[in-house]
Amino acid sequence: MKRIHGLLGVAVLIALWWLLAVTVFADGGAVPTPWAVLAGMGHDGWAFYGPNTTATVGAALQGFLWGNGLAIGVALLVLLVPRLEAVATQLAVISYCIPLLAIGPIILVVFGGEAAVVFLAAVSVFFTTLIGALLGLRSADRTSLDLIAVYGGGRLAKLRHVQIIAALPSTFAGLKISAPSALLGAIIGEYLGSNDQGLGVSLMISQQQFQVPRTWGLALVAGLVAGLGYAVVALVARVVTPWSYGRARSSR
Numbered sequence: 001m002k003r004i005h006g007l008l009g010v011a012v013l014i015a016l017w018w019l020l021a022v023t024v025f026a027d028g029g030a031v032p033t034p035w036a037v038l039a040g041m042g043h044d045g046w047a048f049y050g051p052n053t054t055a056t057v058g059a060a061l062q063g064f065l066w067g068n069g070l071a072i073g074v075a076l077l078v079l080l081v082p083r084l085e086a087v088a089t090q091l092a093v094i095s096y097c098i099p100l101l102a103i104g105p106i107i108l109v110v111f112g113g114e115a116a117v118v119f120l121a122a123v124s125v126f127f128t129t130l131i132g133a134l135l136g137l138r139s140a141d142r143t144s145l146d147l148i149a150v151y152g153g154g155r156l157a158k159l160r161h162v163q164i165i166a167a168l169p170s171t172f173a174g175l176k177i178s179a180p181s182a183l184l185g186a187i188i189g190e191y192l193g194s195n196d197q198g199l200g201v202s203l204m205i206s207q208q209q210f211q212v213p214r215t216w217g218l219a220l221v222a223g224l225v226a227g228l229g230y231a232v233v234a235l236v237a238r239v240v241t242p243w244s245y246g247r248a249r250s251s252r
Helices: 002-022 034-080 082-097 100-110 113-138 142-150 155-191 199-208 212-240 242-251
Strands: none
Touching: 002 034, 034 082, 034 113, 034 155, 034 199, 034 212, 082 113, 100 113, 100 155, 113 155, 142 155, 155 199, 155 212, 199 212, 212 242
16 A cells, blocks of 8 residues: 555646646756656666766765765774763764865865765764664663673673674664765765766756756666665565564554
């Protein structure tokens, strides 16, 4: 039933888009019809979208791995050394609050090229994953932790046997948000001119040349890739943490 509702929602959005394109925005030409966008995408073909999408996804994936790896590592370090929590939290908040467009030019000057794109993608995912991992690690069952302590286990034993398992659902919740965020960070980095190829570069060029259908096509591809990334992480989370979905269904 949910899938049917989702398909109906997509159909309604496409119909509304089509209606606005041929009525309200018909004279301006800034909003093409869905058919015009699809026709433009078919004309450009894989020769255009393939290399640009691959370049952006590659940089976003690197940023996804670096940013999330660092966030999970910091969360584990904070759990083992609680005094570092204030510093780690402040860094996470700073990385979340600073606009990427503001620091993008600085990162481009410092790192240059594809490294800047990867860096911005990594910054985009750090906060959500760190907070999710910290909340998950702290949600471990107190009775299980006390049981390990009674048998002589230390912090590492508690972390390995209880806390990491308890943190998986919350961490995956942050990772699901990180997937589209990494793509957005990579596109912003490319949009600033830090790469020769990618969805961000193509968006900038198509806007400058007022190629409206191509601009919408690139935005559509970016949205589809972001949704695919979210879906992949959600699928992995369902396989790795089936008990969390079981609790959610039983509570309803």
